[in-house]
Amino acid sequence: MDLSFIGQAAGLFTVTNIDDILVLALFFAQGAGHRGSARRIVLGQYLGFAAILAVAVAAAFGATFLPESAIPYLGLLPLALGLKAAWQAWESHREGGADEEAQAKESGPSSLEVAAVTFANGGDNIGVYVPVFATAGVGGMSVYVVVFLVLVAVWCFAGRFFATRPVIAKALARWGHILLPLVLIAIGLLILIEGGAFGL
Known part of the structure; x- marks a missing residue:
């Protein structure tokens, strides 16, 4: 197997998914201290990327069950999840000092929430991957898929690593409930606007 080909696959994954590390770090921070949350986040990341x-x-084989015109509307997924997270943060703040109670009730993000954000955030990646996969052939495509799936694990590790560094963990514990909704809403709006959804 050509190592330069593996390097190309790794490079393509990195440039198209670099923003996922921040989102993963926020998810891991949200789930900190909740049993099984790391497993749910990793599972969700794999589901979304799969x-x-x-x-x-x-699409590389010619099937188009997700029309290109539908991709911008995937932005509605992180936008909705961001608004939901913002509402929950506002509710816990309004109840005054209920942060600890709210954190005790939360079990961190669900696998489906993580999968939805991953899929929506990677919707534009599909447009990049399709021509690459189509020209790589079945063997080359298999290499890309294997390398990508290995790197998803690396991304999950990196996200958790950043979320558990003392300085970053402290900042995320303090501001994560504000940052997560803002990041999700920003991702959603960016996908909608860049894709021209609703004539934006």
Whole structure:
């Protein structure tokens, strides 16, 4: 197997998913101290990325069950989750000093929430992956898929690593309930606006 080909796959994954590390760090910070939350986040990341790969591989073979015009509307997923998180943060703040109680009630993000954000945030990646997969052939495509799936684990590790560094963890514990909704809403709006959804 050509190492330069693996390097190309790793490079493509890195440039198209660099923003996921921040989102993962926020998810890991949100789930800190909750049993099983890390497992749910990793599972959600894999589910979301597997869905991206499935659509890209299918499109490379000529199937178009996700029209290109629908991709910008994927921004509604992180936007809705961001608004939900913002509402929960506002509710706990309004109840005054209920932060600890709210954190005790929360179990961190669900696998489906993480998968939805991952898929929506990677919707534009599909447009990049399809021509690459189509020209790589079945063997090359398999290498890309394997390298990508290995790097998803690396991304999850990096996200958790950043979320557990004392300085970053302290900042995320203090500001994470504000940052997560803002980041999700920003991702959602960016996807909608860049894709021209609703004539934006």
